[in-house]
Amino acid sequence: MSWLKKHATTARAAAVVVFGGVALSACATNGYVDEQIAAVNSRIDQVDARAQAAAQRAEAANTAAQAAATDARTAATTAQGAATEARSATQRLDQIEGRVNALESMPARTPRG
Amino acid sequence: MTIPARLKTALTGAALSMGIGCVGVFAPAALADKPGAAASTQTVSGDVSELAGWVIATKDNRGYPFAIIDKQAAEILIFDADGKLKGRTPALLGSAVGDHSAPGVGDRELKDIPAEDRTTPAGRFIAGYGPATGGQRVLWVDYETAISIHPVATGNRAEKREERLASKTAEDNRITHGCINVAKAFYDKTVQPTFTKGGVFYVLPDTVEVHEAFPGYARPNLAFSLVEAYRIATHNPAKGGGR
Numbered sequence: 001m002s003w004l005k006k007h008a009t010t011a012r013a014a015a016v017v018v019f020g021g022v023a024l025s026a027c028a029t030n031g032y033v034d035e036q037i038a039a040v041n042s043r044i045d046q047v048d049a050r051a052q053a054a055a056q057r058a059e060a061a062n063t064a065a066q067a068a069a070t071d072a073r074t075a076a077t078t079a080q081g082a083a084t085e086a087r088s089a090t091q092r093l094d095q096i097e098g099r100v101n102a103l104e105s106m107p108a109r110t111p112r113g
Numbered sequence: 114m115t116i117p118a119r120l121k122t123a124l125t126g127a128a129l130s131m132g133i134g135c136v137g138v139f140a141p142a143a144l145a146d147k148p149g150a151a152a153s154t155q156t157v158s159g160d161v162s163e164l165a166g167w168v169i170a171t172k173d174n175r176g177y178p179f180a181i182i183d184k185q186a187a188e189i190l191i192f193d194a195d196g197k198l199k200g201r202t203p204a205l206l207g208s209a210v211g212d213h214s215a216p217g218v219g220d221r222e223l224k225d226i227p228a229e230d231r232t233t234p235a236g237r238f239i240a241g242y243g244p245a246t247g248g249q250r251v252l253w254v255d256y257e258t259a260i261s262i263h264p265v266a267t268g269n270r271a272e273k274r275e276e277r278l279a280s281k282t283a284e285d286n287r288i289t290h291g292c293i294n295v296a297k298a299f300y301d302k303t304v305q306p307t308f309t310k311g312g313v314f315y316v317l318p319d320t321v322e323v324h325e326a327f328p329g330y331a332r333p334n335l336a337f338s339l340v341e342a343y344r345i346a347t348h349n350p351a352k353g354g355g356r
Contacts, residue, residue: 095239096175096177096239096311096313097311099239099241099311100239100240100241100310100311101241103241103242103243103253103256103311104241104242104243104244105243106243106244106253106256107244108244108245108246108247108248108249109219109220109245109246109256109259110222110223110245110246110259111245111251111253111259111260111261111263111292112207112218112219112223112226112231112258112259112260112261112289112290112291112292113223113266113289113290113291113292113294
């Protein structure tokens with residue numbers, strides 16, 4: 001105890017220095033962490049923004065692809081319709097010619113006046 | 114159906130280019146063979162001009178000459194394969210009003226056909242020459258129902274067919290058992306040479322709707338058909354000009 005009494009002032013000063021340092025150190029640590037968190041958050045935000053942009057581009061690409069597929073199907077349907085129409089026209093032409101030719105060899109009958 | 118003004122203008126030009134009055138007036142006065150008729154101002158029904166435009170636009174005649182018979186007006190219009198009007202004349206038609214043929218009517222003797230079955234059926238028919246009784250060849254419009262088109266029959270004077278054909282009205286033109294009669298001069302000059310190798314006959318109906326008589330024909334196609342007819346008339350002067 002005598003030693004403490006003798007060096008009380010020094011001890012208090014040392015304690016102040018130690019606790020102060022610790023406190024200052026703690027303050028520095030909190031600031032550092034906040035900075036780090038902010039930096040990480042910023043990077044996360046950037047990554048998130050890029051991800052969202054990429055997702056939007058992918059969605060847009062998907063929509064475009066679907067539209068292209070729809071257009072392709074429509075074009076195919078139109079082409080099929082045109083082909084069917086062409087075949088139908090050819091068949092009808094053949095039918096007319098065949099029908100006209102067939103009439104020449106039909107049995108004679110009496111017209112209805 | 115209301116036709117937009119601009120379209121009607123285009124269609125009128127197209128129709129007139131083809132010799133068809135869009136409002137029903139035929140330009141070629143010499144085409145009307147009915148004596149005493151006001152040929153230059155004779156009108157045709159909207160059904161006739163619309164059907165003609167549709168046939169030309171859709172090429173429904175498939176490269177063959179065609180005829181349109183307007184039963185209500187009792188007349189026939191003859192077109193060549195390109196849609197050019199070649200002639201127009203009154204016609205005698207079946208005495209019964211109706212658009213269908215009774216089953217088996219083509220196999221009956223004329224005297225055995227009841228009055229109500231003496232119809233000229235409506236519809237699209239592929240016509241061609243073929244044998245008839247008595248060693249004759251006739252232009253069959255519908256062989257199955259024994260409908261042909263031929264020069265006016267004068268065997269029964271009491272029917273006064275020539276007089277009916279020459280009269281100004283259409284009401285007295287319904288006298289046949291179903292066949293289509295035209296003046297002999299018109300038949301010899303226009304019908305026979307036009308349909309030597311066959312053709313398509315469109316007989317407009319008495320009572321049913323036009324689109325019922327012609328499968329594939331629909332009034333909503335009018336704009337398309339007439340615009341297309343306009344294109345044909347204006348872009349193919351070799352075929353459509355000088356009408």
